[in-house]
Amino acid sequence: ACTPKKASWRGASVEGRVASERMSASLIADNLLRPFQLERTALRGRVVRLGALVDRVLTRHDYPEPVGRLLGELLVLAATLAGALKFNGTFSLQIRSDGPVSLMLADCTNDGAMRGYARYDDAGVAEAPGTDAGALLGNGQLAFTVDQNQSGQAYQGIVELSGTTLTDCMQTYFRQSEQLRTGLKIAVDRVEAGDAARWRAGGIMIQRLADEGADAWSDEQLDDDWLRTMLLLGTATDAELVDPHLPPERLLLQLFHEEGVRVFTPLELRFGCRCSRERVETMLRRFPEHELDDMKDDDGDVVVTCQFCNVDFRFDDAQLARLHGRLPN
Numbered sequence: 001a002c003t004p005k006k007a008s009w010r011g012a013s014v015e016g017r018v019a020s021e022r023m024s025a026s027l028i029a030d031n032l033l034r035p036f037q038l039e040r041t042a043l044r045g046r047v048v049r050l051g052a053l054v055d056r057v058l059t060r061h062d063y064p065e066p067v068g069r070l071l072g073e074l075l076v077l078a079a080t081l082a083g084a085l086k087f088n089g090t091f092s093l094q095i096r097s098d099g100p101v102s103l104m105l106a107d108c109t110n111d112g113a114m115r116g117y118a119r120y121d122d123a124g125v126a127e128a129p130g131t132d133a134g135a136l137l138g139n140g141q142l143a144f145t146v147d148q149n150q151s152g153q154a155y156q157g158i159v160e161l162s163g164t165t166l167t168d169c170m171q172t173y174f175r176q177s178e179q180l181r182t183g184l185k186i187a188v189d190r191v192e193a194g195d196a197a198r199w200r201a202g203g204i205m206i207q208r209l210a211d212e213g214a215d216a217w218s219d220e221q222l223d224d225d226w227l228r229t230m231l232l233l234g235t236a237t238d239a240e241l242v243d244p245h246l247p248p249e250r251l252l253l254q255l256f257h258e259e260g261v262r263v264f265t266p267l268e269l270r271f272g273c274r275c276s277r278e279r280v281e282t283m284l285r286r287f288p289e290h291e292l293d294d295m296k297d298d299d300g301d302v303v304v305t306c307q308f309c310n311v312d313f314r315f316d317d318a319q320l321a322r323l324h325g326r327l328p329n
Contacts, residue, residue, distance in 0.1 A: 072188035097140025100124030113272025
């Protein structure tokens with residue numbers, strides 16, 4: 001599950017972790033979720049770094065840059081929030097709005113498979129008064145859902161869209177609904193890699209949790225720790241959050257070395273679309289044949305395109321007949 005668990009090196013501090021691996025080729029810098037704790041405070045957090053994963057999601061549909069940045073931010077949020085939960089299934093964030101970007105979805109399974117999708121109007125995006133979330137989304141809601149595989153139970157929370165970024169929206173939710181102090185810093189950008197620019201994304205979330213022994217601190221100390229940590233978090237630059245040559249552990253050390261940083265076992269993240277030809281066949285069997293005839297393209301085939309990975313599944317007349325048992329498999 002996406003829950004903090006002590007690493008095989010027994011929860012060594014970041015200083016010890018980085019020193020012990022200084023002679024290795026590199027630390028894992030991409031496509032991971034790394035929980036951490038600031039030892040001199042009652043604060044915990046997660047750092048997320050997305051490389052090839054976010055680039056694959058955003059380039060599959062060749063999103064306009066403002067849409068790509070928005071979806072990249074949602075992917076980072078999905079990973080950081082999933083990292084705070086213990087579940088066996090899928091955590092998803094979904095936005096529906098009346099703006100040029102009318103739908104966005106990002107989800108993360110408990111074993112780190114991620115995917116994302118955005119539906120938008122080209123002309124509306126081009127004519128929008130700005131490129132931030134407020135201009136592209138307009139009025140709408142952000143829903144987060146946890147679907148448990150085994151129990152079939154689901155939990156859902158909904159928050160109204162507010163602020164100029166999705167980060168603002170989530171901070172408003174935690175402050176008003178959960179009464180949980182939450183600090184967030186997220187960056188999404190294109191970074192030159194060889195002869196091309198690749199999408200990259202990164203983020204840090206810090207929260208003050210009730211079970212972190214906060215009773216041992218006075219209210220004044222808790223407030224001082226929080227303000228100091230937020231100031232330190234604010235010094236993280238967008239370039240540092242997405243830097244492929246700056247492992248997340250070293251970034252945490254740069255930001256919070258005076259607080260004492262302890263990191264925990266990372267969750268490796270990967271692109272994981274759950275589409276398959278078998279699933280599409282199951283879906284098509286639900287349609288009567290005359291409705292399938294209406295779905296055919298100019299070549300006489302039924303084509304189903306996965307919204308997430310943009311892969312086409314094509315079915316000709318013979319394949320459709322087999323689905324309905326008119327021809328043997």
